[in-house]
Amino acid sequence: MGKATGFLEFERIEEGYKPVPERVKHYKEFVIGLSEDDAKKQGARCMDCGTPFCNSGCPVNNIIPDFNDLVFQGDWKNAITVLHSTNNFPEFTGRICPAPCEAACTLNINDDPVGIKSIEHAIIDRAWAEGWVKPQVAKHKTGKKIAIVGSGPAGMAAAQQLARVGHDVTLFEKNDRVGGLLRYGIPDFKMEKTHIDRRVEQMQAEGVVFKTGVLVADLGKDSKVTNWAKETISPEQLKKEFDAVLLTGGAEQSRDLPVPGRELQGVHFAMEFLPQQNKVNAGDKFKDQIRADGKHVVVIGGGDTGSDCVGTSNRHGAKSVTQFEVMPMPPEMENKPLVWPYWPTKLRTSSSHEEGCEREFAISTKEFIGEKGKLTALKTVQVEFKDGKFNEVPGSEKIYPADLVFLAMGFTAPVSPILEAFGIDKDARGNAKATTDFTGGYATNVPKVFAAGDMRRGQSLVVWAIREGRQAARAVDEFLMGFSDLPR
Ligand SMILES: Cc1cc2nc3c(=O)[nH]c(=O)nc-3n(C[C@H](O)[C@H](O)[C@H](O)COP(=O)(O)OP(=O)(O)OC[C@H]3O[C@@H](n4cnc5c(N)ncnc54)[C@H](O)[C@@H]3O)c2cc1C
Ligand code: SF4
Numbered sequence: 005m006g007k008a009t010g011f012l013e014f015e016r017i018e019e020g021y022k023p024v025p026e027r028v029k030h031y032k033e034f035v036i037g038l039s040e041d042d043a044k045k046q047g048a049r050c051m052d053c054g055t056p057f058c059n060s061g062c063p064v065n066n067i068i069p070d071f072n073d074l075v076f077q078g079d080w081k082n083a084i085t086v087l088h089s090t091n092n093f094p095e096f097t098g099r100i101c102p103a104p105c106e107a108a109c110t111l112n113i114n115d116d117p118v119g120i121k122s123i124e125h126a127i128i129d130r131a132w133a134e135g136w137v138k139p140q141v142a143k144h145k146t147g148k149k150i151a152i153v154g155s156g157p158a159g160m161a162a163a164q165q166l167a168r169v170g171h172d173v174t175l176f177e178k179n180d181r182v183g184g185l186l187r188y189g190i191p192d193f194k195m196e197k198t199h200i201d202r203r204v205e206q207m208q209a210e211g212v213v214f215k216t217g218v219l220v221a222d223l224g225k226d227s228k229v230t231n232w233a234k235e236t237i238s239p240e241q242l243k244k245e246f247d248a249v250l251l252t253g254g255a256e257q258s259r260d261l262p263v264p265g266r267e268l269q270g271v272h273f274a275m276e277f278l279p280q281q282n283k284v285n286a287g288d289k290f291k292d293q294i295r296a297d298g299k300h301v302v303v304i305g306g307g308d309t310g311s312d313c314v315g316t317s318n319r320h321g322a323k324s325v326t327q328f329e330v331m332p333m334p335p336e337m338e339n340k341p342l343v344w345p346y347w348p349t350k351l352r353t354s355s356s357h358e359e360g361c362e363r364e365f366a367i368s369t370k371e372f373i374g375e376k377g378k379l380t381a382l383k384t385v386q387v388e389f390k391d392g393k394f395n396e397v398p399g400s401e402k403i404y405p406a407d408l409v410f411l412a413m414g415f416t417a418p419v420s421p422i423l424e425a426f427g428i429d430k431d432a433r434g435n436a437k438a439t440t441d442f443t444g445g446y447a448t449n450v451p452k453v454f455a456a457g458d459m460r461r462g463q464s465l466v467v468w469a470i471r472e473g474r475q476a477a478r479a480v481d482e483f484l485m486g487f488s489d490l491p492r
Pocket of ligand 2: 061062063064065066068098101102105106120124467
């Protein structure tokens with residue numbers, strides 16, 4: 005522990021944001037990371053409390069007290085070694101993780117938690133700037149061939165781990181670029197895509213072969229998920245050519261809102277809108293891009309995806325942006341003694357909300373209204389959650405003008421024809437069925453086929469995807485070699 009009295013001397017230091025009028029003009033990141041001095045002070049606040057709840061609050065079990073101390077001591081090189089020992093891609097999580105570790109920080113019981121995420125961000129950015137992040141090429145090859153389907157954080161983490169122990173890894177991706185939802189979904193202003201490109205280069209040097217534009221199996225004819233594949237490979241072909249197959253295809257099936265008027269022009273899934281802007285930012289020409297300029301935009305769904313639609317609509321120059329959430333407004337502050345060290349339900353205002361957004365709670369959409377096939381308004385009603393269901397509040401119907409609606413109500417499951425083509429059993433929610441048990445974990449019912457990430461656990465977080473990718477890599481390595489030295 006660096007400074008015994010640090011938590012008494014120093015206040016939590018937040019990372020800054022560039023001003024709203026400036027940042028809404030572009031799609032670049034706008035978080036101002038901690039200075040070296042501020043990162044040291046932040047590290048000094050860690051109490052090294054003996055039972056580090058932060059460590060189990062973090063899904064990849066980052067060894068937080070150790071890197072806090074190393075940053076306080078100014079030993080940044082060892083800090084990145086500690087951080088990389090549990091997390092392949094801290095530059096992703098240091099930017100977009102909601103930081104459940106901080107909710108679990110012991111200091112959070114009666115004070116502000118240590119700014120763990122900001123320290124993680126500072127360590128990895130420094131490591132890249134200093135040239136400390138290098139390919140780790142396996143000394144011996146095993147001769148085993150592994151196919152990974154889906155290049156999101158789960159597939160990338162698994163591929164990197166497996167290549168580092170000497171396997172020949174090929175990563176298949178139906179879209180034209182690597183990264184999954186990190187690439188097409190999460191806006192560039194939250195995470196610029198050069199961070200993925202750098203890791204792809206590192207992984208190529210480590211021996212991973214990336215095959216983009218290749219769809220494995222079938223999506224079904226009505227699928228609206230992103231697909232820029234130019235060729236298709238069958239599950240049989242993969243199983244024949246590879247010693248093991250790991251499915252990390254995400255949970256891409258958006259939840260729909262089948263109320264009257266759903267077919268009107270102007271009603272879209274969030275995941276039709278967001279990837280188009282990612283593509284434009286990457287320099288691609290996009291015909292008929294969904295644009296929010298000068299329009300009244302309503303985003304249905306109060307989570308991260310909805311918030312990303314808010315930020316993107318404001319950057320387009322929307323006339324108004326309103327976000328609906330069916331649940332009642334949560335309290336501004338959690339009852340800490342009751343909920344600590346768990347992730348609390350409380351009102352969360354994102355940087356996109358700060359850029360301009362009306363937020364409505366306990367509201368449900370009854371109908372999309374239109375003229376000549378085009379959306380013009382929404383009919384809504386206030387709802388109360390009672391006895392396990394939503395009840396309409398009599399007389400609370402309202403009309404909201406709307407030219408564009410984005411449905412951001414979550415994701416139901418993986419696109420099911422893919423799992424069916426492999427013959428994989430599903431769990432009750434339609435995800436690939438596989439346990440996370442120490443022995444036999446991540447294996448599906450189909451011999452030599454494994455599943456991890458959102459495809460196994462349902463739509464979740466980047467940090468959970470990295471954890472599952474790492475653990476599944478160990479399971480595959482053990483299956484092929486009879487033992488594994490990879491961490492779990
Ligand atoms: C808009 C949005 C914002 C989000 N914001 C955050 C955030 O701020 N913080 C956070 O922690 N999490 C966030 N999430 C959640 C997070 O992105 C996901 O939990 C995470 O990316 C899941 O990783 P994954 O590797 O399991 O799958 P994905 O990232 O979904 O990647 C799966 C990949 O597999 C490919 N694929 C699927 N089927 C096939 C096939 N048959 N053949 C070839 N390729 C295939 C897909 O094209 C995709 O590229 C967000 C999600 C969305 C939609
Ligand atoms: S990955 Fe997320 S939960 Fe883990 S230390 Fe970083 S910010 Fe915290």
